[in-house]
Amino acid sequence: MQGVWTPDQIRAAERSVFARTPEPLVMRRAAFAVAAHSARLLAETTGATAGRHVTLLVGAGNNGGDALWAGAELRRRGAGVTAVLLAPDKAHPAGLAALRRAGGRVVEASGPGADTAGIGAAATDAVQRADLVIDGIVGLSARGSLRPVAAELVARVEAPIVAVDLPSGVDPITGAVDGPAVDADLTVTFGGRKPCHVLGAGAVLSGSVVVADIGLGDDLPEPDLHVLEPSDVGAGWPVPGASDDKYSQGVVGVAAGSATYPGAAVLAAGSAVQATSGMVRYAGPAADVVRSRWPEVVATGSVADAGRVQSWAVGPGIGTGASGREVLRHVLESGRPVCADADSITLFAQDPTLWDAREPDAAVVLTPHAGEFERLAGEVGPDRVAAAREVARRDDVVLLLKGNTTVIAAPDGRVLVNPSTHAWPATAGSGDVLTGLIGALLATGMDPWLACGFAAHAHALAAELAALGGAGEEAGAPIGASALLAALPAAIRTLRST
Ligand SMILES: NC(=O)C1=CN([C@@H]2O[C@H](COP(=O)(O)OP(=O)(O)OC[C@H]3O[C@@H](n4cnc5c(N)ncnc54)[C@H](O)[C@@H]3O)[C@@H](O)[C@H]2O)[C@@H](O)CC1
Ligand SMILES: [K+]
Numbered sequence: 001m002q003g004v005w006t007p008d009q010i011r012a013a014e015r016s017v018f019a020r021t022p023e024p025l026v027m028r029r030a031a032f033a034v035a036a037h038s039a040r041l042l043a044e045t046t047g048a049t050a051g052r053h054v055t056l057l058v059g060a061g062n063n064g065g066d067a068l069w070a071g072a073e074l075r076r077r078g079a080g081v082t083a084v085l086l087a088p089d090k091a092h093p094a095g096l097a098a099l100r101r102a103g104g105r106v107v108e109a110s111g112p113g114a115d116t117a118g119i120g121a122a123a124t125d126a127v128q129r130a131d132l133v134i135d136g137i138v139g140l141s142a143r144g145s146l147r148p149v150a151a152e153l154v155a156r157v158e159a160p161i162v163a164v165d166l167p168s169g170v171d172p173i174t175g176a177v178d179g180p181a182v183d184a185d186l187t188v189t190f191g192g193r194k195p196c197h198v199l200g201a202g203a204v205l206s207g208s209v210v211v212a213d214i215g216l217g218d219d220l221p222e223p224d225l226h227v228l229e230p231s232d233v234g235a236g237w238p239v240p241g242a243s244d245d246k247y248s249q250g251v252v253g254v255a256a257g258s259a260t261y262p263g264a265a266v267l268a269a270g271s272a273v274q275a276t277s278g279m280v281r282y283a284g285p286a287a288d289v290v291r292s293r294w295p296e297v298v299a300t301g302s303v304a305d306a307g308r309v310q311s312w313a314v315g316p317g318i319g320t321g322a323s324g325r326e327v328l329r330h331v332l333e334s335g336r337p338v339c340a341d342a343d344s345i346t347l348f349a350q351d352p353t354l355w356d357a358r359e360p361d362a363a364v365v366l367t368p369h370a371g372e373f374e375r376l377a378g379e380v381g382p383d384r385v386a387a388a389r390e391v392a393r394r395d396d397v398v399l400l401l402k403g404n405t406t407v408i409a410a411p412d413g414r415v416l417v418n419p420s421t422h423a424w425p426a427t428a429g430s431g432d433v434l435t436g437l438i439g440a441l442l443a444t445g446m447d448p449w450l451a452c453g454f455a456a457h458a459h460a461l462a463a464e465l466a467a468l469g470g471a472g473e474e475a476g477a478p479i480g481a482s483a484l485l486a487a488l489p490a491a492i493r494t495l496r497s498t
Contacts, residue, residue, distance in 0.1 A: 059168070174384070
């Protein structure tokens with residue numbers, strides 16, 4: 001599992017480090033890492049570092065300082081380096097001096113011969129002839145998107161971009177962008193990942209992220225967020241052991257769908273069948289359809305007749321009327337962990353007294369999309385992590401907030417983030433598959449917070465595998481939820497083989 005730290009946590013750790021190690025030395029470490037990774041990328045894309053041209057985009061703060069020191073190091077490795085200063089009066093003085101000593105060239109963004117966009121001729125030339133561009137425009141102190149001159153320069157870049165710490169223009173805390181921003185091929189960050197590397201547009205605009213060690217080590221507190229690695233999910237995925245039988249691996253009850261709309265039932269039950277080797281019970285008006293599609297499911301007409309289960313997946317397609325409410329009340333009274341999705345969420349929003357049916361010790365997972373979240377607790381807003389965390393605490397639930405980045409908050413404040421680099425799961429019925437997956441993992445006794453993280457991971461990978469169908473990333477085709485469901489075993493195999 002990877003940790004993610006807020007800018008405030010990183011700054012506090014840096015202050016402790018500065019008590020032992022002088023600040024300029026820490027900056028040199030950061031810059032050296034930027035230079036080393038830039039040299040590697042240059043070698044990969046052009047075959048060499050020496051003789052290639054690197055252009056630095058340099059803003060007003062220490063982020064620009066890192067870029068300037070990195071430029072000095074690349075110059076020593078034989079690259080031609082030009083720094084384009086966006087705020088000439090505020091450019092980091094020591095970094096600027098180091099670059100000049102190393103034989104680098106310095107030009108102003110709005111220097112002589114400026115065109116209608118306000119960009120000087122030398123700056124345009126430096127950006128256009130670059131083999132690699134280093135983005136040191138703004139870092140942890142960033143506010144808002146790129147300013148016009150920076151945006152115009154960045155728009156003219158055709159070479160690969162290495163972002164220092166984070167892609168400029170992205171909000172460091174939320175990963176959101178509200179205007180032009182750098183789209184980096186590689187981000188070299190320091191001490192630990194920041195939220196913008198895993199949330200919102202920032203997760204995509206960061207490109208690949210490498211974390212350079214600048215000695216923060218023991219000074220970092222518990223991470224603010226966590227990200228599961230594929231290998232974490234693969235290693236922890238429940239598979240049958242030598243002494244297991246169908247009951248010992250957990251029995252999940254699925255209460256979903258209706259006679260008129262049996263699709264949700266078929267998808268949720270099917271996903272539970274494929275998630276683990278335990279047993280799946282179905283309870284509801286779509287029993288005949290579920291049985292004919294999934295003969296291994298033990299299907300009955302109502303939750304009262306379902307028999308013993310270790311968890312419930314409830315909600316998709318049960319309706320928001322009296323019968324849906326009774327189904328939800330029944331599963332809450334069971335004292336088993338419950339994954340409540342779709343209509344269940346609307347039912348909770350309509351009638352908060354439903355919470356009274358809940359056994360205090362039994363975990364409840366809610367899986368709203370933004371619209372369902374709004375019914376529960378108002379608009380999500382730009383800080384999706386804060387929104388999910390607040391409702392998880394308030395309602396004592398594990399809250400999985402759907403979206404391009406899935407955010408999973410536990411009542412004790414822990415947050416898992418599942419950054420998605422594609423939108424293939426955005427299709428009707430996809431949520432029903434997720435509900436079945438979570439329900440099945442809950443039945444194994446897994447920590448509900450982790451169960452959600454595992455499910456979100458496998459779900460996103462299954463969608464990707466189904467959409468790509470063995471073709472390259474550019475050649476995917478839209479899929480429906482049935483194709484996503486069919487790709488679940490392949491996704492689990494892929495995760496277990498990492
Ligand atoms: N404290 C340290 O010694 C270390 C800092 N490091 C670097 O320092 C960076 C943070 O440096 P700073 O706190 O000086 O701040 P930045 O370099 O992030 O920002 C500098 C200034 O840019 C302005 N600004 C804010 N948003 C802007 C925007 N959208 N467009 C243009 N200008 C904008 C603000 O006035 C801000 O104070 C980190 O991201 C990292 O790169 C690293 O060198 C590691 C050690
Ligand atoms: K940057």
